[in-house]
Amino acid sequence: MIFWILLSILFLGFSLRYNWWRIPYSLKHTRILMYHSISEHVHVEKHNKWRVKPNDFEKQLKWFSQNGWTSYTVSELCSLESIPQKSFAITFDDGYEDNYTHAFPLLKRFNFKATIYLVPNQTSNHWEALPKESLSSLLTQDQIQTMQKSGLIEFGAHTLTHKNLLHVKEPLLSQEILKAKEAVEALTHTACQAFAYPYGKYNETIIETVKNAGYNNAVTVDRGLYTSQDNAFTIKRIGILGTESFFDFYLRITRIRNKL
Template sequence: MIMSIIAVLIAVVLLLWFLGNYNIWRPVVSSDQPRILMYHSIGDGISDLSVSTAKFDQQLKWLKAKGYRFVTVSELLELDSTVKVVALTFDDGFEDNYTNMFPVLQRYAAKATVYLAPDISGIDRLTVEQVKGMQASGLCEFGAHTLNHVNLSQLDDPQAQVEIIKSKQKVESMTESECRSFAYPFGRYTDRTVELVKAAGFDSAVTVKKGIEHIQDPYKIKRISVLGKTNIVQFQIAMTRGRYRV
């Protein structure tokens, strides 16, 4: 009797773990709603923000096989139809976006939007030459992510304005083209932050809020988070449901 109860409890725990990490119970989102994926580093970093090159290749191979069309965030806002459309986004501006991510983009003729924090510390950053090479390919759009990757919700208006405007200017100096898209560092923003981003001349801004939906407010765009531990089954669940775990 006791063994039977233990077996049932183990089965329940395993079921809850499975359903918590593989959210197949979430409703499938219609394919006419765009998928915006959020990445950071591509490579073998120790942080879970690093997705291995092999996994990234596997994910793009799956997207290509399923007939998804790759667009930049700015292109996404201009489309008449968003059926089976996916926008790959990369925050911060890691150098491995050039050494590891970019060759995979080229292999699948996929497009991406990279949000640069030009003066961010603690990472190996993309160089101006690398940025120019990626942009020249026609596969990469570069957006801004503040100068120093700061939490804008903790700054007063003048400080936040400097971080937002100066990052736009610096990205434009690096790319020699207009910087139209913005990403809130840490996903932190207030209504006032949104107004400052609009006033700086950006057309859109992405958040870290998870989900798939038609874009109602271009300054509060939700994304699908992809992490280093995300396996291909979880990736497919996220692509159809907006997230793969609780």
């Protein structure tokens, strides 16, 4: 009797913590995943949540592959009038060097595409570093061009210097957005269509500035799915964290959120 009571308590606690019991969202809706770094964790830094370990990333890609999902770049998705079931997009914010050293080989192995948002005037993520935290190098020009030639990677812009655009006024606002587009195009020799709002911060003025700069789409950090009827300049994503289990990942993909 005591065993069943304890088991019931554990089951209730598990159900309150995880959303496994929720009905999965339709496969007609596209999942756009938000990653940052693909690397091993560094000591006990708080930014480890943005570092997905290479082995974990491989397991995630393998799951998509084994379950028959098709990957697209963000701009490809936005150009489709009708999106097939089991469609997803992989995005990387900031353009870390490990996107080339760790993520790119795995993307090639599974033949999956991705969109990487660059901060072209920076060489490290100094905007996130705290006194005791490590800086992470960003992609080099040679690495960007190698990835570009593969046909698997789209490069977008994440502003020139990763500023919170809510705190930026004109003319600097337009410069951060337009000059970033021009810099990415100079690196890739390809039109830059995709934009990501730093820290996910945006308003109507920022959206209009992004449109006027010539971008075709922009992603946020707002959680949700994507359909072809959605506003292409406020695209929602699903954040994938490096401090969570594969079960958390599965719930994020199927239920959009893993916990209550």
